[in-house]
Amino acid sequence: TEYAALMLTCFVLLALGTGATAVVLRPLRREAILTAIAATALFLLAVFPTDLADLSADAVTCGTPGRIEPCTLAGRVHNPLSTFVFLPVVLVASSVCVRSRREPRWRAPAWLALFCGGLSVCAIIFAGVYQRQTGWHGRRWTGLMQRSLVFPALLWTAGLLVVVKSRNGQEVRVL
Numbered sequence: 001t002e003y004a005a006l007m008l009t010c011f012v013l014l015a016l017g018t019g020a021t022a023v024v025l026r027p028l029r030r031e032a033i034l035t036a037i038a039a040t041a042l043f044l045l046a047v048f049p050t051d052l053a054d055l056s057a058d059a060v061t062c063g064t065p066g067r068i069e070p071c072t073l074a075g076r077v078h079n080p081l082s083t084f085v086f087l088p089v090v091l092v093a094s095s096v097c098v099r100s101r102r103e104p105r106w107r108a109p110a111w112l113a114l115f116c117g118g119l120s121v122c123a124i125i126f127a128g129v130y131q132r133q134t135g136w137h138g139r140r141w142t143g144l145m146q147r148s149l150v151f152p153a154l155l156w157t158a159g160l161l162v163v164v165k166s167r168n169g170q171e172v173r174v175l
Contacts, residue, residue, distance in 0.1 A: 004049060011046035015039050021157055024164055031092045038088040041081055048077040082146055089153050093117070096160065105163070112159040116152035123148035 018039035025032040093113035100110035127144045 008046050008049065011042055015042035015046065018042055018157075021161060024161060025092075028095075031095055034088040034092045034095075038085055038092075041085040041088070045078060045081055045085065048074040048081065050075050050078040050082075086146075086149050086153065089157070093156060108163050109156070109160045113156055116156040116159075119155075120149050120152040123152065 016039075018035060022032045022035035022039055025035055093116070096106050097110040097113055100106040124145060127148045131144065
């Protein structure tokens, strides 16, 4: 579509930011690896753009009579990957919540994770109600759901970076 260059730029910038977050989280091996997986998925989303041209069809509709455009390998890769990217972020947030039970310094990002998780649930419910009221279907549903998850994920990641501790135990203010 006419927004392809903008989406490519967004995915590359998100991949770079998430990769930088993985580097910052390096002392937390498991969380750093999961964050690097999310960064890789975001980069692959830029490499494999969706095969969407009319905002009503996606890889899920491949082979159906109503499909107005051909399905591409890029679209078939992009479709599941665009949802998979959130799994590592949820696992990192869950890991921080578990850490917070043993280490008090992780309590603030754990509470922020719970808040952002609640925000995501509310956004998805609101998006579902909005979709039913307007009658939108197909790809618009998927796009709205993913965007409902992006803001809370970015908010939580920023909050996590704000409270990351330096070597001497002092807080490092990233923002």
